[in-house]
Amino acid sequence: MKKNYSLYNYRRRNVTKLPVYRKALYIFKLSRQIVEYLRGDKSVIELHNSKIASDQFSDKLVMTSLGLAPKIAMAETTPDPTIKLASISSIQKNTAALLHYCESLELTHGQGKEFLHLLRKEVKKFGHLQNKWALGISNKN
Template sequence: MYSTVPSSPIYQKALEIFSLSRRISDYLVDDLAELSPSGNENPHIYFTGDIVQQSVCLAPEILKAEQQLERDKKHQHADSLNRLTNKLYTNCQRLERSNSNGAEFVSILRKELRKFKKLQRNWMLTL
């Protein structure tokens, strides 16, 4: 069973999302790192780390769900994947509202997340 999972479309899309979120985060961190004139940091800078942290967890959750033998445990991991995806999407929306030159790149990530959600719905039916 393990050998078929890494080539699955949802797993591959999860890896793409992780790679994309890392690149976007690296770009945005530089842009959002500047302190405001009052000396405060930009609160949106934390969302850049959040999108990487959440996206790094997508692929392992898919593997965990696929490797479980019990249906309930498969669905627990699938639910966890769903929560991660929703949080990631929300954080992307927050980053798009930031005053950053890279906010338009975040919309690309959101578009990929919508594709991932479609794959996720179909994948959950196969568990």
């Protein structure tokens, strides 16, 4: 049993070095900065409670991007193949959702289109990294 535990710790330490994990963190930071620029100093709770469409899309953008890195870590460290596949599937859905939220923000918000375009470009890069990573994870099972 100790052997499995040390393998778990080894894999957990390496998660932070994965390009897909680092890109997920970058997407979250970029999302938060763009939302801060577009919506001012509103907190995530204020965005969530707002009835304004661009606030709601901003909230969804930040919250969805926040969930990427933990799901990557979960898929990378769990020995359970069901959890791995569920995490990978969730990451894929969230990647598509991020692209949708960027498009929606461009339609509902006049300024910051160049920043949203940059974010969309990074999300697409993340999608490619994520697909390669997911294929590697799936092959380990």
